[in-house]
Amino acid sequence: VPVAVLLSGGVDSSALLGALRQADPGRRVRTFTIGFDDPRDERPYARRVAEALRTDHQELILDTMEIVRRFDEGIRALDDLSTADGGFWSLTMASKLIREQGIKVVLVGEGADELFGGYHLFKLSQRPFRWLPPAGQAAGYYWLTTGVRNRDLFRYGRLYQPAFGAHADAFAGIAAFEMTRQLPNNLLLKVDKATMAHGVEARVPYLDHHLAEFVHS
Secondary structure (H helix, E strand, O other), X not given: OOEEEEOOOOHHHHHHHHHHHHHXXXXXXXXXXXXXXXXXXXXXXXXXXXXXXOOEEEEXXXXXXXXXXXXXHXXXXXXXXXXXXXXXXXXXXXXXXXXHOXXXXXEOOOOHHHHHOOOHHHHHHOOOHHHOOXXXXXXXXXXXXXXXXXXXXXXXXXXXXXXXXXXXXXXXHHHHHXXXXXXXXXXXXXXXXXXXXXXXXXXXXXXXXXXXXXXXX
């Protein structure tokens, strides 16, 4: 079946597209980018990658009012609000566009940040943060991922402490927590529900077990 790539123009999806092009130079590759009327719009970067790797590229511009109009539809697909990830709305709208064009499989870059330490919160594993006790690192993690600065900071710090203290260093602790908690219960859940709502199957090549085993070796 035709396979597309969700292209943000960042390192993860661009490398994924490059690997696909290298493995099968003659394949017709469709790429899709979600854009916003905002200075942080990633479309210019994605466009450069798509041109360099010769893809059939299409952009989807998200309108805030369109999200409002389709909010109930999104809630039905999500089933609940335990995953408060704004990316769900853009992904489900992109999935609708992809399916309308007869594409059933899309490659996404989820998992790369967890494997390779791409998130800013991995800075907690560097000086001076790495000299903090596990409870302090865990509290810092909670602060960086939620922005909460009240007394819950220390309560959640104690909750997360075992996950950080069980590893040789803070980097390994953060990576393990992200891989075993956040990725399956938040990010992959979001991807699955947003794409399956429109009959699209998302594949996550970065989570191929051979690659994950190699990285963790």
